[in-house]
Amino acid sequence: MSLPDIEFTSADHVIAEIRDMNVKGGSPFGRAAAWAHRWVAREAGPASLEALRRRSADVAAQMAELKPTMATIANVNTLAAECLDDAADLEPARAALEALTARILDHSYAAVDSVAQVAAELIPEGGTVLMHSYSSTLVDSYRVAVQTGRRFGVVCTESRPLRESLNAVRLLREMGCEDVRFVTDAAMAESVRRADVVFLGADSLSVDGSVANKIGSFTVALVARHYGVPVYVLSELLKYDARTAAGASIELEMREPEEVLRADDPVFVPGMTVVNQFFDLTPPELVRGIVTERGVIPPYLVSSHWDALRRELLP
Amino acid sequence: MSLPDIEFTSADHVIAEIRDMNVKGGSPFGRAAAWAHRWVAREAGPASLEALRRRSADVAAQMAELKPTMATIANVNTLAAECLDDAADLEPARAALEALTARILDHSYAAVDSVAQVAAELIPEGGTVLMHSYSSTLVDSYRVAVQTGRRFGVVCTESRPLRESLNAVRLLREMGCEDVRFVTDAAMAESVRRADVVFLGADSLSVDGSVANKIGSFTVALVARHYGVPVYVLSELLKYDARTAAGASIELEMREPEEVLRADDPVFVPGMTVVNQFFDLTPPELVRGIVTERGVIPPYLVSSHWDALRRELLP
Amino acid sequence: MSLPDIEFTSADHVIAEIRDMNVKGGSPFGRAAAWAHRWVAREAGPASLEALRRRSADVAAQMAELKPTMATIANVNTLAAECLDDAADLEPARAALEALTARILDHSYAAVDSVAQVAAELIPEGGTVLMHSYSSTLVDSYRVAVQTGRRFGVVCTESRPLRESLNAVRLLREMGCEDVRFVTDAAMAESVRRADVVFLGADSLSVDGSVANKIGSFTVALVARHYGVPVYVLSELLKYDARTAAGASIELEMREPEEVLRADDPVFVPGMTVVNQFFDLTPPELVRGIVTERGVIPPYLVSSHWDALRRELLP
Amino acid sequence: MSLPDIEFTSADHVIAEIRDMNVKGGSPFGRAAAWAHRWVAREAGPASLEALRRRSADVAAQMAELKPTMATIANVNTLAAECLDDAADLEPARAALEALTARILDHSYAAVDSVAQVAAELIPEGGTVLMHSYSSTLVDSYRVAVQTGRRFGVVCTESRPLRESLNAVRLLREMGCEDVRFVTDAAMAESVRRADVVFLGADSLSVDGSVANKIGSFTVALVARHYGVPVYVLSELLKYDARTAAGASIELEMREPEEVLRADDPVFVPGMTVVNQFFDLTPPELVRGIVTERGVIPPYLVSSHWDALRRELLP
């Protein structure tokens, strides 16, 4: 229900679109990576299984270099490599890769729908959801709830610097939700206290159950615990960052200070340091559940469910 | 060390400047109220003690109506009324009111200096202070610390909607502080964790030790407790709202939504409700101490110290 | 506004009514003790200051023996003894004791009215109060709020074993409060979560700010902290147990098991031990404020305010 | 070791006994549902696989309608439907359903024994268990402990309104447990503080590790955390409510107010609202472990263990 993905026409096309920043959001990145490998499977070039593996690895490396922190790309790259590792000949390898990427794509579309369906159930009739930042999956869950006749209000925290929450405000109003409130990030506490439930998206999920998401998510979750309000994270499992199991920290990207305050803004003070940390980590003890395509799960079980999904995608 | 107060020339002048919003900040409001009553003492008009009392009460009422939530104005009004209640004749009453308001004015200037001196001691050499919003007293404390050769960094949270913190950034840079960082409100947690101490100003102080201050202060203090970082509030005692002892709630002003998002902003969504709560309450268990003109005090003792100050001002 | 006190006709009459358990509640006990000492001052008997002192001490000892844990009786006894200690002759001593007890009685009636007035301010318009057990002062605060046109709901927890809360339910309904809910003690959590404020009475107040009250109060307060709901205790200062400053523990009376389960009840199981602890202690960190005749105070300041009151009663 | 189940003689008999409220407790409901489907397998009627499926579905629907919140019935219904879905012909389907229900029944009896055996190990020699409400599994665990010579005390909280705990008191005394104490729900805190371990039963288990149980369980668990006392929940896995994974909330039944206070009770106050919430939810962070037929498990793993059990029952 979110924006349609780009229609990719080759692996290099995928890479180019990623490079040009036309792909946005963890799920679209994962699907783009699947398309890249799908086109590798279809490409005329490789004359041997080995050549196919090299091409696939090369495409994977280019995408990984462009978006090193994106778990969905890393997961698709790993699945593709394992798929080709298991193959014994060129044509069966092509077919296996085609089949794998098809499964990934089908799964990803179905996953976000399924997350939205389940999350919609968590919104109490007549209740209030507080959300931070923007996530198409969150908006999808509201749409499902509206379509089933649920009445509810949504409080959107501003989510500086980019104010992505305004996107949610707009879509909520378009779908007819009447009670859509907008508060600054600093003003979240009073709204959290009065909410029935807090919904967050995810940029990536860690093996210990921590959730990386737009900066401010941790603070929202801390305030929610203070008032005994449950927090749910909505995320397909492909966002699980398997590298964290090997001790890798989820990198919390620092972005351009200009997003926070432009140096040519009249209020800018020469010599000041503007810090633009873009993500933070919410530890699992602040999260009641992660809503995934395999249903609501405790945050501690994210790796178990990823393993199960992995076995489905790569039988 | 903050901006010089307006030179008031009559009680009505004070009221006019308050009405025109040229007076800003709890301490300046208190001093303006003292000037108003001082001019009442000096005015030619009242021909009897009773007439003087009526004039004083009328001036008090006008100021209270303009700024009903401002504790400093309420306190000065109460002191003036009690001063006149104790008098037996017109001229001694004029003299007593003149003397009272002189003491209040002297005290208030000395108080903010004293708070700055003490607070400067709380900044560790080589350490980092995190502050939220703006307060001239906080900036004064940095100035004292800089003048005594202390090196330290300051992190200023944006303090949306009005971004008053940029004022602190500018003044800190002007006084030569090298490490001045600016982070969005949503990004406070990481900076709080790494700070040695958190400094907050106050709009008013409650009998139970709660502190009303710019929206976001509560959340900063909650995060500080999570990481074991001490929080100090800098405030002269005149900001104590004695009405809270009688059960009055500190009113947490809701201001114009336009400060948060203007309706003619392209991103404004028709039908959205923009909420602009301007203050919040930080409960005393999140505050290590309030730095007052009577030194650092536990937040629970604010009423005791106010009583002592009151006896000094109105012997 | 609570039930009128007994009209005592002699010190021995007071002792008899206490012995016959016709006096109930901390405030009535304190006033009864004041009446006892007042009658001592008026009695014909004592022919010397020394005899008056002995008679007063004897009356005090009898009341203390009957109700050893009652702080109000202990306080009145101490005040009476100090009053007589300060006197130099019989007739001035009689007069001083008469005056002291008159001040105590006037103060106590005014105190509970004042507490009710202040507490009524703490009930938000359209809000919900949760209370545990019964206290006439709590009911008085509701009456004040109702008379000033406030609309609010009250949730009364059953307060087993004696279910004193039903008394509050009845009085609330009689004063026209429409939303009066009754829940079992075990069911308190959901109601606490949805309340705006929790009101508790007090049996006695401790120097460290702890509050002794009907069993269950501690648990209510713990649940309230879990959900960030403020707790206020309503109590006149005469309930402060000055003996706790000397290290005495507030004795938490164990009462007859029959109040919980009668041995002739068909469900009684031979050999079972029925425990009827009647009071518990709520530590000060769970209490936002104590509403006293000197206004709302932080629980930590109860001893300071008692000292101030003591100086008023015994100048 | 609990009361023997009813000897059911047909699927309709099961439904009738459920309708007449002769079946009580989550485990007996699950076994009753297994008997209903067993009799479906044995019934003469269905002449085709399709007819058998319809009959099974109809029986399932009737039981579900009578007890919509009962997880054990829902689980057995789902298992039966899946069993018949997998079958290709009528007779093999009958045989499979007979075998499945036999496995469920064998498993359920063994499960509660196994839970009792494991839980008995958690009672320290010379220690004290605090329990809330009644559960035959808890009593079974005491019986195992007594039979192995363990000496221990048990504190039973009253568990208003129905005081089910008196049933545990009686059975504990019958098995010779000497130290059996009974306290009101409001008085739980002091007893929890002095206990070595808290035991709770379960009505149903949620995918996020929350436990629905008799009202008051949450409060007991919160107090236990305050004093650092571990809480164990005793429950067979069949009580896992798989519907929660799809976002369904566990419905917390509101029962008749008469159970709390009858309208013809002299103390009833006309116009009062008596609320009888019968269950509450204890979140997993308050539970050290759930004792299941697969051993002690962290509450977060309940869905994993249910999946494993499901595969055993429906190979």
Add this chain to the structure above:
Amino acid sequence: MSLPDIEFTSADHVIAEIRDMNVKGGSPFGRAAAWAHRWVAREAGPASLEALRRRSADVAAQMAELKPTMATIANVNTLAAECLDDAADLEPARAALEALTARILDHSYAAVDSVAQVAAELIPEGGTVLMHSYSSTLVDSYRVAVQTGRRFGVVCTESRPLRESLNAVRLLREMGCEDVRFVTDAAMAESVRRADVVFLGADSLSVDGSVANKIGSFTVALVARHYGVPVYVLSELLKYDARTAAGASIELEMREPEEVLRADDPVFVPGMTVVNQFFDLTPPELVRGIVTERGVIPPYLVSSHWDALRRELLP
């Protein structure tokens, strides 16, 4: 009841004994400083009030330089200076100083006795006290309790590096206390959990209610809160460090690494850094009460009680 103080024979003698480290413990330091000023009052030298002031100031400065962090010395020095400031002539000044120091000395001896009497009341019959490090006042409180027939056990944590707790162990055994346990600092948690009360001494008290005491006290208090066990600090008020009101931090002395591990110890590793922080700060929210000569007080009130004491000592 602790070791008798040194019999000082001149102000210089006091200084010499301090320099030679023959004075130990906050209370003895305060009394030594009082003796120093007493001898100043008695000395033949000063021929004028000004000369007396200079001599007193010089003695004060020498003691302050030797023990800059010792609050008791600083307090006595300040009292002496204020006493001389108030005097108008030499002989009255001598007399006033003599009287002041006599009051300080009498007060200090009485204070520690009084603290012990009150603290003894806090030990429950048949209960267990856990203490950390050594304090003669703590041992005095046990002596009072033993003399009044109380039976109780004491757990002493080792208090590395100097193991001062062994001194308490010895004295407890000498006074016939039977149950005296000794555990390593790392093993405190299990003992804290089973204790009824925790007793700590104090090196100094801060205006915000924090308590500086032997390293490890903070951790003991944190563990005590985890298990809901109340913590009492035993300290005369002279240990209040009035400089903290002006923003001074209590300096947490770093002592010689050799106390922890000698460089010639065979297990010493060249290049390792041995850190010997000797004190830590326990924040007031971890302390139920401070037992002072003015009774049990909440930690937040230490400055109020010091002010009252100051007025008694320097009327």
Add this chain to the structure above:
Amino acid sequence: MSLPDIEFTSADHVIAEIRDMNVKGGSPFGRAAAWAHRWVAREAGPASLEALRRRSADVAAQMAELKPTMATIANVNTLAAECLDDAADLEPARAALEALTARILDHSYAAVDSVAQVAAELIPEGGTVLMHSYSSTLVDSYRVAVQTGRRFGVVCTESRPLRESLNAVRLLREMGCEDVRFVTDAAMAESVRRADVVFLGADSLSVDGSVANKIGSFTVALVARHYGVPVYVLSELLKYDARTAAGASIELEMREPEEVLRADDPVFVPGMTVVNQFFDLTPPELVRGIVTERGVIPPYLVSSHWDALRRELLP
């Protein structure tokens, strides 16, 4: 990288070395047990499968009796018994046991290497690790980090009574780590506050996610939570004590008091009770992750990962 294991030459040799306390640490015990069963497989004696089983069981029983609490021995014994249970004839049984024990040994060596590799990733560049007690796996992780050029500091808490941490200090200095600090256990709090991460070893792991480790570990973890510092436990999965799933408590060994204080030490006080609890339990809510050979895992998943490992070792 730790000390090489003993070269065992027979099952009886293993038992003798265990009896003589030449085997130390959970992992070496597990490998010793594997060697014992390997030699059973190779021994000439048993003439029948039944005899082999008896011999294996006898060797297992002897090791279990010597070290009843050691989970690694118990696990190897259980695996060996199950391996022989599955065998049908003598020679295949020998071969299976040989293969099993080879897998266990290979796995254990690889496991500790793998844990070290992953844990090294968790040390931030320029950061500080705080560790308690000693564990060769922890030291291995530092070695990996040093070898990859990471610069970091390590704070070692003394870990009385045996001060095992000095072993870590020595090895860290030998590998060139420059910033190695040593603090007493009582002084841990300040160092924990300033650390980036806390590393602990493990003696055994419990089904509920609790970790048994050297006494003091719980307190370190509690302090770490107070300051928001993450705690990781480094442990191979073979330390999982499967008996805890059946309700067994992890036995927290009490060792000889002489390790704490020798009775012939001059400071020993006759009649004092020296308690030497050697291990404590850290509950899972204080642990961010356990670093195992299967990567970082949430503590709650330890049983799931053990089951997976078990299936690998005993296919």
